[in-house]
Amino acid sequence: MAFGFAPACWVYTLTKQEVVRPLSGLGWDLAYLIDDCLTAARSEAEARFRARQLVRLLTALGFTLGAAKCHLEPAQRVPFLGFEVDAEKQVLRVPEPKVEALTALVAQMEEEVAAGAPITHRQVARVAGKIMAMSPAVSLAPLHARMISLALVGKESWDAAVGDPSTFLQRARTFLLLLGLKNGHTWWAKPTAFRFRAAGDASESGYGGLLPDGELGSDSCFCVPFSAEQAARLAANDFSSTEREVTVMLVCLQWVAAHHMELAMSGTVQYQTDSQAAMFCVLGMKGTPSCLVAVDQLLAWCAERDLELEVIWYPRESALQQEADRLSKDP
Numbered sequence: 001m002a003f004g005f006a007p008a009c010w011v012y013t014l015t016k017q018e019v020v021r022p023l024s025g026l027g028w029d030l031a032y033l034i035d036d037c038l039t040a041a042r043s044e045a046e047a048r049f050r051a052r053q054l055v056r057l058l059t060a061l062g063f064t065l066g067a068a069k070c071h072l073e074p075a076q077r078v079p080f081l082g083f084e085v086d087a088e089k090q091v092l093r094v095p096e097p098k099v100e101a102l103t104a105l106v107a108q109m110e111e112e113v114a115a116g117a118p119i120t121h122r123q124v125a126r127v128a129g130k131i132m133a134m135s136p137a138v139s140l141a142p143l144h145a146r147m148i149s150l151a152l153v154g155k156e157s158w159d160a161a162v163g164d165p166s167t168f169l170q171r172a173r174t175f176l177l178l179l180g181l182k183n184g185h186t187w188w189a190k191p192t193a194f195r196f197r198a199a200g201d202a203s204e205s206g207y208g209g210l211l212p213d214g215e216l217g218s219d220s221c222f223c224v225p226f227s228a229e230q231a232a233r234l235a236a237n238d239f240s241s242t243e244r245e246v247t248v249m250l251v252c253l254q255w256v257a258a259h260h261m262e263l264a265m266s267g268t269v270q271y272q273t274d275s276q277a278a279m280f281c282v283l284g285m286k287g288t289p290s291c292l293v294a295v296d297q298l299l300a301w302c303a304e305r306d307l308e309l310e311v312i313w314y315p316r317e318s319a320l321q322q323e324a325d326r327l328s329k330d331p
Helices: 008-025 044-060 096-114 121-133 141-152 158-162 165-182 228-235 241-259 276-284 289-304 319-328
Strands: 029-033 036-040 077-080 083-086 091-093 196-202 206-210 221-225 267-273 307-313
Touching (some): 036 044, 196 241, 241 307
């Protein structure tokens, strides 16, 4: 294909899919993106065999391999797509040089702002791009780049997305803090044990929820009224049901932490909601600016406590959601 041919990447990917399809059918664990490919095996001997077979297959089909960039000897830590894949711990990690580069870039911007220079769109886009590129290893990365991306494509005003320089730099520093906490903790094989399960709901009166397994004894149910600010926003029709359903997740976790701090530390929490919009907002880190702020507060709170939040949907008619709804209407 000619250099610069627009569909080249698409055509190459389709071709690569047909190459690896028989191998996947044989049970091979393969991951690939365009011209990068990674295979995994349960033993060193099997890994070495698969590497050799893959090289023979690709060269027989006319592919040219860059020997200097290939890692054909089995290893439990290998670079792949700009990340370090750790097979022993089953995690993805952002390499230290990338972390240092982002830290240096943010520090340079802080010095320029302190000297009175404005933050340009190009600088913000550069930081957002670096943050977004870390999303496979740091789950909160898309959230920190989402609003900036909306501004860059014109779907959100620049001022609303970025704010003043101090606000933007604070978000960048927050991401660096979360990067230090979460880097190397993103599992591709998630643990199945939960610290606790919770169900919650938000009405037009307040928040309510419960721990169905009763970890807090008589305090395993809660009902919390809106704050004065939230009540005023609701009266002004500026507090959407989706934002309320996201907010109640944080209210629930904070309530658990207030009664049993260790229970809300280091583990996975399963939260049940009857709002599909709120579930997709949290899992996809997409939504209106006010909803993204609520998601930001929720996931940052979890990251600081090494908590993984698993949000699942249940119909409104389910017993737990009915009870959570009743509690939310009597704060």
